[in-house]
Amino acid sequence: MFETLTERLNKTFRNLAGFGKLNEENIQPALREIRVALLEADVHFRVVKSFLENVKKRALGSEVLESVTPADQFVKVVRDELARTLGAEEPPPELRKNPAGPTRILLCGLQGAGKTTAAAKLAHLLGKSALVALDLKRPGAVEQLRVMAEKVQATFLPPADPSDVRLSARKALEEGRAFEHLIFDTAGRLQIDEELMEELVEVAGIVKPDEIVLVLDAMTGQEALNVAETFHKRVPLTALMLTKTDGDARGGAALSIRHVTGIPIKWIGTGERPDAIESFHPERFADRILGMGDVVSLVERAERLTDTKKVESLTKRMLRDGLDLELFLEQMREMRKMGPLTELLSLLPGGGNLAPMAAGSEEELKRFESMILSMTPRERRHPDIIDHSRKRRIARGSGVRTEEVSRMLKQFRKVRGMLGAFTGGKKGNGILRQFFS
Amino acid sequence: MLTLAGRLRRGLEKTRKKMSAVIDVAVGRGLFDDAAAEQIEEALIEADIGPEIALRLVEDVREWVRSAGGGVTAETVREKIEMDIAEILRGSGSGRSEEIPPNGNHSSEQPRVTILVGVNGSGKTTTAAKLAAQAAARGSRVLLGAADTFRAAAIDQLRVWAERIGCEFVAQDQGADPAAVAFDAVQAGKSRGCDEVFIDTAGRLHTQTNLMAELEKVIRVLGKIKPPDHCFLTLDATTGRNGLQQITTFSRSLPVDGLIVTKLDGSARAGVVVEAVERLKIPVRYVGVGETVEDLMPFDPEAFARELVRTE
Ligand SMILES: Nc1nc2c(ncn2[C@@H]2O[C@H](COP(=O)(O)OP(=O)(O)O)[C@@H](O)[C@H]2O)c(=O)[nH]1
Numbered sequence: 113m114f115e116t117l118t119e120r121l122n123k124t125f126r127n128l129a130g131f132g133k134l135n136e137e138n139i140q141p142a143l144r145e146i147r148v149a150l151l152e153a154d155v156h157f158r159v160v161k162s163f164l165e166n167v168k169k170r171a172l173g174s175e176v177l178e179s180v181t182p183a184d185q186f187v188k189v190v191r192d193e194l195a196r197t198l199g200a201e202e203p204p205p206e207l208r209k210n211p212a213g214p215t216r217i218l219l220c221g222l223q224g225a226g227k228t229t230a231a232a233k234l235a236h237l238l239g240k241s242a243l244v245a246l247d248l249k250r251p252g253a254v255e256q257l258r259v260m261a262e263k264v265q266a267t268f269l270p271p272a273d274p275s276d277v278r279l280s281a282r283k284a285l286e287e288g289r290a291f292e293h294l295i296f297d298t299a300g301r302l303q304i305d306e307e308l309m310e311e312l313v314e315v316a317g318i319v320k321p322d323e324i325v326l327v328l329d330a331m332t333g334q335e336a337l338n339v340a341e342t343f344h345k346r347v348p349l350t351a352l353m354l355t356k357t358d359g360d361a362r363g364g365a366a367l368s369i370r371h372v373t374g375i376p377i378k379w380i381g382t383g384e385r386p387d388a389i390e391s392f393h394p395e396r397f398a399d400r401i402l403g404m405g406d407v408v409s410l411v412e413r414a415e416r417l418t419d420t421k422k423v424e425s426l427t428k429r430m431l432r433d434g435l436d437l438e439l440f441l442e443q444m445r446e447m448r449k450m451g452p453l454t455e456l457l458s459l460l461p462g463g464g465n466l467a468p469m470a471a472g473s474e475e476e477l478k479r480f481e482s483m484i485l486s487m488t489p490r491e492r493r494h495p496d497i498i499d500h501s502r503k504r505r506i507a508r509g510s511g512v513r514t515e516e517v518s519r520m521l522k523q524f525r526k527v528r529g530m531l532g533a534f535t536g537g538k539k540g541n542g543i544l545r546q547f548f549s
Numbered sequence: 550m551l552t553l554a555g556r557l558r559r560g561l562e563k564t565r566k567k568m569s570a571v572i573d574v575a576v577g578r579g580l581f582d583d584a585a586a587e588q589i590e591e592a593l594i595e596a597d598i599g600p601e602i603a604l605r606l607v608e609d610v611r612e613w614v615r616s617a618g619g620g621v622t623a624e625t626v627r628e629k630i631e632m633d634i635a636e637i638l639r640g641s642g643s644g645r646s647e648e649i650p651p652n653g654n655h656s657s658e659q660p661r662v663t664i665l666v667g668v669n670g671s672g673k674t675t676t677a678a679k680l681a682a683q684a685a686a687r688g689s690r691v692l693l694g695a696a697d698t699f700r701a702a703a704i705d706q707l708r709v710w711a712e713r714i715g716c717e718f719v720a721q722d723q724g725a726d727p728a729a730v731a732f733d734a735v736q737a738g739k740s741r742g743c744d745e746v747f748i749d750t751a752g753r754l755h756t757q758t759n760l761m762a763e764l765e766k767v768i769r770v771l772g773k774i775k776p777p778d779h780c781f782l783t784l785d786a787t788t789g790r791n792g793l794q795q796i797t798t799f800s801r802s803l804p805v806d807g808l809i810v811t812k813l814d815g816s817a818r819a820g821v822v823v824e825a826v827e828r829l830k831i832p833v834r835y836v837g838v839g840e841t842v843e844d845l846m847p848f849d850p851e852a853f854a855r856e857l858v859r860t861e
Pocket residue numbers: 221222223224225226227228229230300355356357358359380381382383384388669670700752754
């Protein structure tokens with residue numbers, strides 16, 4: 113199963129005698145672990161190098177705390193350094209507003225990064241916006257923006273001349289004078305496409321944007337840095353928006369770009385819908401890059417959506433007694449209240465593997481419920497005793513076919529198995545246990 | 550106007566220069582020492598090959614140099630790495646042939662059905678159009694089915710392509726059941742005597758289990774009329790390590806029988822496919838090298854590896 117970075121680091125430190133002090137020597141294996149973690153998170157290899165130098169300096173200079181293990185202490189140094197690089201010590205970046213007239217926001221980036229969606233998201237976030245269609249290249253792009261504008265109740269400004277980007281930009285500026293925000297969607301372009309980069313420079317010259325946002329896919333690999341640097345050289349970027357962070361990409365590109373160019377990451381995209389936009393939190397993102405799970409978000413969402421006390425007590429019960437069908441049912445009911453469970457689970461390290469198991473539909477839940485309610489208390493607590501004749505009885509009692517009972521039990525066992533690994537077994541030290549004990 | 554290969558090369562030029570220059574410098578002293586190994590490893594990592602395979606490739610070179618008893622040149626090192634990468638890629642059955650071997654579902658029954666899947670923005674719609682246009686150019690009767698009923702104007706995008714290509718087009722309203730659209734498309738393909746049906750689907754992240762289940766349903770429903778002959782997964786060449794997760798998860802849920810690496814005309818090199826192909830044994834079928842319908846080429850493992858490593 114998965115092994116969190118902390119677990120791996122724990123191992124590297126465990127072999128060391130004289131627990132306590134970090135020194136040049138005992139820190140090496142840990143630095144190697146961090147190196148691989150960062151590279152696997154798509155942080156640019158050169159950034160990894162200089163980042164590790166900083167970490168080393170800080171780790172060696174750091175106070176030795178009595179209460180924590182070297183692994184914990186080391187992780188803390190790494191996280192703090194990551195968060196710092198991502199902007200944790202600076203005030204949250206704000207939108208650069210134009211005091212006289214509309215604030216002009218120009219979006220740019222590679223093909224398929226999520227620019228058009230980002231345009232609608234920003235309109236949703238900021239309100240009082242007009243969306244300007246300047247992608248005259250991709251088939252259906254103008255129509256896409258029109259539909260999105262409608263969804264967020266923003267004004268849509270179609271291109272004045274569908275064959276002339278520059279003219280359309282100029283006309284939109286005139287037409288959009290009364291709006292608070294003018295958001296310009298542009299065609300995707302490769303940073304090595306000289307012609308299209310030149311077009312972008314000219315459009316920026318016409319629009320004179322207050323914000324030039326590079327929209328970047330969180331899944332982008334090592335090349336992200338080169339992309340950002342090249343765009344930045346041609347048009348002075350003022351912000352980065354990282355899209356598709358609702359997936360399991362670690363998003364190391366954010367670190368590379370921020371580290372090298374200093375461009376602040378202002379927003380992240382968390383889904384396809386126009387309200388799926390959030391401001392950027394350096395600490396949370398540091399955890400994400402390290403593969404430690406977006407634990408803060410998880411806790412926040414859980415708090416927002418459900419009775420955490422209840423979940424907590426259920427989880428504790430599960431950790432103590434193992435999972436039985438009664439708990440399984442209660443968990444399912446509770447978790448459903450939290451909204452898409454899969455989304456929640458995917459925020460936890462390794463949770464992505466668990467998610468498919470728990471993704472039952474409302475209907476399925478109801479069927480499960482009636483099957484479980486048709487069982488005797490003993491069957492619920494010891495599902496392994498359910499043999500074929502018991503299955504037949506349960507099926508009859510709940511009006512389903514016997515195979516469905518089997519299927520439900522199979523799924524239950526799968527979840528139980530997964531949870532075992534997830535919690536580190538009864539005596540283990542898995543992530544759930546850490547959070548709920 | 551650049552040729553397709555030229556366009557691919559232009560994109561890869563930078564890397565090639567970089568990696569090649571690195572190898573020149575690293576091995577320039579005629580030694581393959583730790584410093585040389587590290588530099589080459591980093592150049593491979595920068596191509597998104599991943600730390601694990603990069604290290605292995607470099608260690609293989611080291612071993613090979615040792616057994617050859619020295620006499621190493623930058624050129625031989627390049628060749629060695631290139632060959633190793635090509636071999637991994639060939640191992641999955643990726644080949645040069647224009648004709649894609651049929652998967653297990655293939656039957657001679659018309660039409661041949663190909664479905665495109667992948668994460669958001671990876672190039673499914675454009676690739677469907679490219680495949681359709683190239684089939685049409687070969688004289689096939691072609692139909693495009695718009696089963697992305699989710700993204701705003703996705704249907705319009707595909708319709709524009711169908712009009713440009715002059716092929717058959719099947720769509721329903723925005724929000725319709727994608728499985729129903731796919732079914733319709735194949736049925737229409739049958740009744741209109743089409744040779745090829747290409748079905749575009751909505752982008753989805755592999756972590757979205759409900760949306761993955763939706764695709765499974767599309768495949769299941771198609772099974773009632775004709776199981777898809779091909780299920781191609783598009784992968785954006787700029788994708789980093791997450792590509793591995795994408796390919797793993799998609800191919801676990803769906804009968805993926807080929808990868809299409811899109812946007813290789815950019816500067817990214819899609820090194821992640823090397824590991825994906827090795828682990829999952831899914832062949833790469835085509836590469837996308839631009840935004841017009843001509844910009845699709847059959848995948849060539851040797852060329853891919855060469856472009857990754859070599860100078861002219
Ligand atoms: N899951 C997810 N999908 C996104 C996000 N942002 C954009 N997308 C999807 O990515 C694809 C490309 O987005 P689009 O805005 O058309 O990209 P553009 O080509 O840069 O304008 C579409 O399928 C969008 O729905 C996001 O934050 N999360």
